Amino acid sequence: MTEARSACPLDCPDACTLAVTVEGDRVTAVDGDHRNALTEGLICGKVRAFPKHMYGAERLLxxxxxxxxxxxxxxxxxxxxxxxxxxxxxxxxxxxxxGGESILPLNYGGSNGVLTDGTVDLRFFRRIGASRLARTVCAAPTGRAAEGVYGKMAGVALPDYAHAQLIVVWGCNPHASGIHLVPVIMRARERGAKLVVVDPRRTPLAKQADLHIAARPGTDLPVALAIAQWLFEHGAADRGFLGAHACELGAFERACAPWSLARAAEIAGVPAEQLAAFAELYAASSPAVIR
Structure with missing residues (x-):
């Protein structure tokens, strides 16, 4: 039995390093490489089950x-x-x-990494003039929306969560789609950070949160506008920062103006007191991070 070092071949930004157990000519186990300071040996179930995928009875050989x-x-x-x-x-x-456009290479990134997608195959299909797949599923709409609002796909480095006094997890479930964020949040909480979850689902983090706002699906915008309006009303918005880094601040403030906490709470199906508690906690916590 030997242990080899490898890296995850899937199209995932976490880029996990792996410890692969080999017996003879067969892979018997896949684990995370605990020497990786970012992932700390934590890998998803999909990759851990690779041996079953490789040697499954229904695999096409x-x-x-x-x-x-x-x-x-x-x-x-x-x-x-x-x-x-x-x-x-x-x-x-x-x-x-x-003509070449009658050929469409149909694939997507979920099961392909950098080495298996978008390299030699891409050059080949471009040379014959093949059609290109409009990649409008998965992360593509998110990226376009973020770029339209912020100018780029914004993000917070995992080590920065350690400095947060407040962590807001809004509409995402890291236990399912961001597992390496979970231990980071847990350690931040041990250091005293508060956790607010805005999600109609009672996710694992929602069960542990200091405040879980179970807003109805599709009501995120009224909740966000009402929180922003409260911050403007109570002098808790950092106008110096907004003036230097935000575009159309006046237009945004006018859009927030009609939204009271009570109005948003009625639409979202949550107590207005919850939104008030969220707004007060956000105003009192610096630095804070929203995920």
Whole structure:
């Protein structure tokens, strides 16, 4: 039995390093590399289950060609040479008859890393003039929205959470989609940081929060506008910072003006006292971070 060092091949920004146990010519276990100061050996269940994926009974090990009608699920095993020649022939025919744009390379980033997506394959498909996939699913809309509001995809480095007096987790569940943030939040709480969760779901962090605001789905904007209006009203907004770094501050303040805590609370289906407690805690806590 030996242990090899590796890195996660998936398209995930956490870039986990791995400790892989090998017996003979088989991988028997995948664990996180505890020498990684950022991930601290914590990896997701998907990667931990890689051996089952690699050696699963239903894994396809050979190319197969459909021999029946679509939907019949009838396939015939062929050699790699036959499969590659068939693909090449069909692609040449498509380009000759309809042009390169008649070919669409359909893949996405969830199961591909930097080395398996967007390198040689991208150069090849561009050379033949293939269509490009409009990547409008997953993180793409989030990135576009963030760039439209902030000018870039803003973020907070994990080590900075240690300095926060207040952590606000708004509409996300790190236990499911940001596992390396969880221990960071837990350590910050041990040092005295308060935790507010805004989420209709009772997520694991919501169960531990100092304040859980279970706003109805789709009511985040009224809640945010009402909190901002309270900060303006009570002189808790940092106007010096906003004046130097925000665009259209006056327009934003006018948009907030109609939103009282009571009005937002009624729409969101939460007690107005909860929103008041949130606003007061945010005003009194510096630095604070919203995730």
């Amino acid at each position: 050979h190319p197969a060609v459909r021999v029946g009608a679509k939907g019949e699920a009838r396939f015939e095993r062929v050699s790699w040479d036959v499969a590659l020649e068939l693909v090449a022939t069909r692609m040449r025919e498509a380009v000759a008859r309809h």
